[in-house]
Amino acid sequence: MAQMNMKEAIRDAMRVELSRDPNVVIFGEDVGNVGGVFRVTEGLQKEFGEERVFDTPLAESAIGGLAVGLGIQGFRPIAEIQFVGFIFEALDQIAVQAARMRYRSGGRYNSPIVFRTPFGGGVKAAELHTDALEGLLAQTPGIKVVVPSNPYDAKGLMIAAIRDNDPVFFMEHLNLYHAFRAEVPEGEYTVELGKANVVREGSDVTIIAYGLMVHTATKAAEELEKNGIKAEIIDLRTIAPIDIDTVIASVKKTNRAIVVQEAQKSAGVAAEVIAQINEKAILHLEAPVLRVAPPDTVYPFAQIEDAWLPTPARIVDAVNKVMNF
Amino acid sequence: MTNGVKQVYNNSITAELDIQIFIEVKKMTKVPYEVYTEEVDTLSVLSPDGEIVNQDLLPELSDDQLKEIMYRMVFTRTWDDRAVNLGRQGRLGFYAPVSGQEATMVGSEFAIEKDDFICPGYRDMPQIVWHGLPLYQAFLYSRGHQHGGQIPEGVNVLMPQIIIGAQILHAMGIAMGYKLKKQKQVVITYTGDGGSSEGDFYEGLNFAGVYKLPVIFFVQNNGYAITTPFSKQTAALSIAHKAVAAGIKGVRIDGMDVFAVIKAVRDAAERARNGEGATLIEAVTYRFRPHSLSDDATKYRTKEEEGEWSEKDPIARLAKYLEKKGLWTEEDTARVKEEAKAKVNEQIKKAEQTEKMTVPGLIDSMFEQTPKHLEEQKADFQ
Numbered sequence: 001m002a003q004m005n006m007k008e009a010i011r012d013a014m015r016v017e018l019s020r021d022p023n024v025v026i027f028g029e030d031v032g033n034v035g036g037v038f039r040v041t042e043g044l045q046k047e048f049g050e051e052r053v054f055d056t057p058l059a060e061s062a063i064g065g066l067a068v069g070l071g072i073q074g075f076r077p078i079a080e081i082q083f084v085g086f087i088f089e090a091l092d093q094i095a096v097q098a099a100r101m102r103y104r105s106g107g108r109y110n111s112p113i114v115f116r117t118p119f120g121g122g123v124k125a126a127e128l129h130t131d132a133l134e135g136l137l138a139q140t141p142g143i144k145v146v147v148p149s150n151p152y153d154a155k156g157l158m159i160a161a162i163r164d165n166d167p168v169f170f171m172e173h174l175n176l177y178h179a180f181r182a183e184v185p186e187g188e189y190t191v192e193l194g195k196a197n198v199v200r201e202g203s204d205v206t207i208i209a210y211g212l213m214v215h216t217a218t219k220a221a222e223e224l225e226k227n228g229i230k231a232e233i234i235d236l237r238t239i240a241p242i243d244i245d246t247v248i249a250s251v252k253k254t255n256r257a258i259v260v261q262e263a264q265k266s267a268g269v270a271a272e273v274i275a276q277i278n279e280k281a282i283l284h285l286e287a288p289v290l291r292v293a294p295p296d297t298v299y300p301f302a303q304i305e306d307a308w309l310p311t312p313a314r315i316v317d318a319v320n321k322v323m324n325f
Numbered sequence: 326m327t328n329g330v331k332q333v334y335n336n337s338i339t340a341e342l343d344i345q346i347f348i349e350v351k352k353m354t355k356v357p358y359e360v361y362t363e364e365v366d367t368l369s370v371l372s373p374d375g376e377i378v379n380q381d382l383l384p385e386l387s388d389d390q391l392k393e394i395m396y397r398m399v400f401t402r403t404w405d406d407r408a409v410n411l412g413r414q415g416r417l418g419f420y421a422p423v424s425g426q427e428a429t430m431v432g433s434e435f436a437i438e439k440d441d442f443i444c445p446g447y448r449d450m451p452q453i454v455w456h457g458l459p460l461y462q463a464f465l466y467s468r469g470h471q472h473g474g475q476i477p478e479g480v481n482v483l484m485p486q487i488i489i490g491a492q493i494l495h496a497m498g499i500a501m502g503y504k505l506k507k508q509k510q511v512v513i514t515y516t517g518d519g520g521s522s523e524g525d526f527y528e529g530l531n532f533a534g535v536y537k538l539p540v541i542f543f544v545q546n547n548g549y550a551i552t553t554p555f556s557k558q559t560a561a562l563s564i565a566h567k568a569v570a571a572g573i574k575g576v577r578i579d580g581m582d583v584f585a586v587i588k589a590v591r592d593a594a595e596r597a598r599n600g601e602g603a604t605l606i607e608a609v610t611y612r613f614r615p616h617s618l619s620d621d622a623t624k625y626r627t628k629e630e631e632g633e634w635s636e637k638d639p640i641a642r643l644a645k646y647l648e649k650k651g652l653w654t655e656e657d658t659a660r661v662k663e664e665a666k667a668k669v670n671e672q673i674k675k676a677e678q679t680e681k682m683t684v685p686g687l688i689d690s691m692f693e694q695t696p697k698h699l700e701e702q703k704a705d706f707q
Contacts, residue, residue, distance in 0.1 A: 025505070051505055056532070057528075057531055057532060057535055059528040059531065059532070061494065061524060061525055061528055062494050062497065062525070062528035062529060062531070062532050064494070065491065065493075065494020065495055065497060065498055065525065065528070065529070066494065066497060066498040066501060066532065067498065068494070068495050068498055069494065069495045069496065069497060069498015069499040069500070069501065069502060070498045070499075070501060070502050070505075071498075072483070072495065072498070072499055072502070073498070073499055073501075073502025073503070073505075073506070074502070075502060075505070092488055092491055092525075093491065093494065096488060096491070097488070097491055097495070102690060102691065102692070102693070103471070103687070103690045103691055104471075104474045104484055105474045105475060105476060105483075105484055106471045106472055106474055106475035106690060107475070107690060108474070108475050108476045108478075109476075109483070110693065141691055142691050142692070164693075165693040166692045166693055194696055194697075241696040241697070241698050241699075242698070244698065245697075
C-alpha cells in the first residue's frame with residue numbers, strides 16, 4: 001500500500017474515477033494547467049486532457065451552473081470552489097439549483113455533482129479562505145456534506161461522492177492536506193457516505209467530531225487517559241446525513257458525550273447531534289451533552305485564529321465537566 | 326466614432342450577406358477610452374401593417390409552416406386569456422401572462438429543432454409546451470404540483486426557472502455537454518430585460534464566449550422588470566450591446582415581428598451548429614398584461630403607451646400578412662380559439678384530477694435513495 005497525505009489521496013480518488021468513467025470531468029479556477037492553488041488536481045489535465053480537466057473563468061456562480069448543466073447532460077462534474085468563503089457567490093447554484101434538481105423535476109433530472117472546496121483554520125490564510133461553513137449546506141435539503149479527517153477516508157469518500165447520483169459538498173481541511181501520511185490502498189474502494197467511524201475506543205465519555213477536530217480531540221483524549229479517563233472518539237465523516245446510530249451506540253455505552261466543531265457554536269452540527277441524542281438516548285445520559293466550539297462571531301482574522309479555535313485543553317475542560325456533573 | 330459597434334445588417338443588405346445581422350466589434354483605432362456610443366438598428370421584417378419591409382431577411386417558410394405559426398400564436402393568446410381567468414377563479418396558482426409576446430415565444434421555439442434544448446425563465450411556458458411539455462403539466466406547475474416539472478423523456482426542456490438568470494448558466498452547461506459529446510444540438514435560454522442585469526447573465530455570456538458554446542441567449546425585452554422600466558435597468562444603449570463585452574454575437578430585433586424572431590434564431594442556431602459559438606438576441610417586445618395576476622400595471626404604465634404597443638400586436642400583423650396571401654381568414658382565428666378553449670378545458674380538468682402530492686412522496690424525491698433519517702421522518706406522515 002502507498003503512503004499518501006490527504007491531498008494525494010483525494011487526487012488519487014479523482015484519478016481512479018477519471019480513468020474508470022468517461023463522464024467524470026473536473027473544472028474550476030486554476031485546476032487545469034497547474035492543478036489548483038493547492039495542487040490537488042496536479043497532473044490530471046496532462047493525463048486526461050483539456051476536455052476532462054479544465055480551467056474556468058473566474059466566476060463561482062457560473063462554475064456551479066456549469067456543473068448543473070453538465071449534470072443534466074449525464075456528466076459527473078467535480079467542480080472546485082477555490083476557497084470556502086467563495087461559495088457565497090455560488091450558493092444559488094449549489095444549494096438551490098443542484099440540491100433541488102431531483103425534487104423540482106420529480107426525478108427526471110439529477111445533479112451527480114461533487115463540489116470540492118478547501119476550508120478550515122490553523123494555517124493563517126487570508127480572510128474568507130478558512131471559514132467553516134459546513135452548517136449552511138448541512139441545513140440545505142438535497143445535498144450531502146462530507147468532511148474527511150484522514151487520507152484513507154478522503155479517498156474512499158471522494159470515490160463514493162463522485163459515484164453518488166445526488167450532489168455532494170466535499171470539504172477538504174486546509175490543515176490536513178499535508179499534515180501526515182497514512183496507508184492508502186491503490187485502485188478503487190469506497191467509504192460509504194453517511195457512515196461515522198469510531199476512531200478511538202473508550203468507555204467513559206464519547207467525543208463526537210469531524211475534520212481537523214478529530215485530531216484535536218485525539219490529543220485531548222491522550223491527555224485524559226493520563227488521568228484515567230477513557231474517551232471514545234467518533235469521526236462523523238459525513239455531517240449530512242449524520243450517522244446517529246453510531247453516536248447513540250457509543251452514548252449508550254459511555255453515558256456521557258461532548259461534541260466538538262470548528263464552526264461557530266450556535267445552530268450547527270453539534271446542536272443537531274445533541275438534539276438527536278436527546279431524542280434517542282436521553283435516559284442513558286448521566287450529564288448534559290456539551291459543545292466545544294468557537295464563539296458566535298465571524299471566523300477571525302489570522303492573528304487570533306489559534307485562540308478562537310477549539311483546543312485540546314478546552315476539550316479536556318468540557319470532558320471534566322461532564323465527568324464531574 | 327472610432328471604436329464603436331456596428332450592426333452589419335441594413336435595409337440594402339444582399340442575400341448572401343444576410344447571415345451577418347449581428348453586432349460586430351470594430352477594431353480599436355485611435356481613442357482607446359471612448360465608450361461605445363453607436364446605436365444599433367432594430368431588425369424588422371414584417372411591419373405592423375403586415376407588409377414585408379425587408380424581403381432579403383424574410384425567413385423561408387412554407388404555407389403550411391406559416392399557418393402553423395399563426396395557429397400556435399392564436400392558440401397561445403387564447404390559452405393566456407383562459408389562464409388569467411382560471412387564475413382569478415383560483416384554479417391556477419402563480420401565472421405570468423404572455424399576451425403580446427407570442428412572436429418571441431412561438432417564433433423562437435419554431436426556429437429550433439425538436440432535439441434542441443430549452444432553458445426557460447418563469448414566463449416561458451409557451452416555448453416548453455410547444456416543444457413537447459403536455460399542457461396539463463404546465464397547469465400542474467402553476468398549481469404547485471411536482472408532476473408539473475416531471476418533463477417527459479424525449480422532451481428537451483427544463484422546468485421554468487424562478488431565480489432570475491440561473492437558467493442562463495444551466496444553458497451554458499448543457500451547451501458544453503453537447504460540445505463535449507460532439508453532438509450538434511443547440512441550447513436556447515430566455516430571460517427578460519431585468520434578467521440582463523443579473524450577474525449570472527454576464528457570467529453565462531462570458532463562459533459561452535470563452536468556450537465557444539452552441540447556445541442562444543434570448544432576451545425578451547418587454548420594457549419592464551415587474552414595475553421597473555428599462556430606462557432604470559441599464560445605461561447601455563441596448564441589451565444586444567452586452568454581447569460585445571463577452572466576445573459573442575449580438576443582435577437586436579423587433580420582438581413583435583415573428584419573421585424577425587425566426588430569422589435571428591435560425592441564424593444563431595446555424596452558427597452554433599457550425600461551431601461558431603453563442604449569440605445574444607434582444608427582442609424588443611411588450612407584455613399586454615401585468616407581470617402576474619397580483620400586479621397592477623396601471624401603477625407604472627400609461628394608457629397611451631399600452632395603446633401604442635397594441636398597434637404593434639404580433640398576431641394582428643401576421644394575420645394581415647396571411648390574409649393578403651390568402652392563407653388565413655377571421656373564421657380560422659375563430660376556429661383556433663374554439664380549439665384552444667376546448668384543449669385548455671380538457672387539460673385543466675386533467676390537472677385538477679391528478680392525484681395530490683404527499684409528504685412521503687416529497688421525502689422520497691429528495692435523493693435517489695432516501696437516507697435513514699428521512700425514512701424515520703416519513704413515518705410521521707403515513
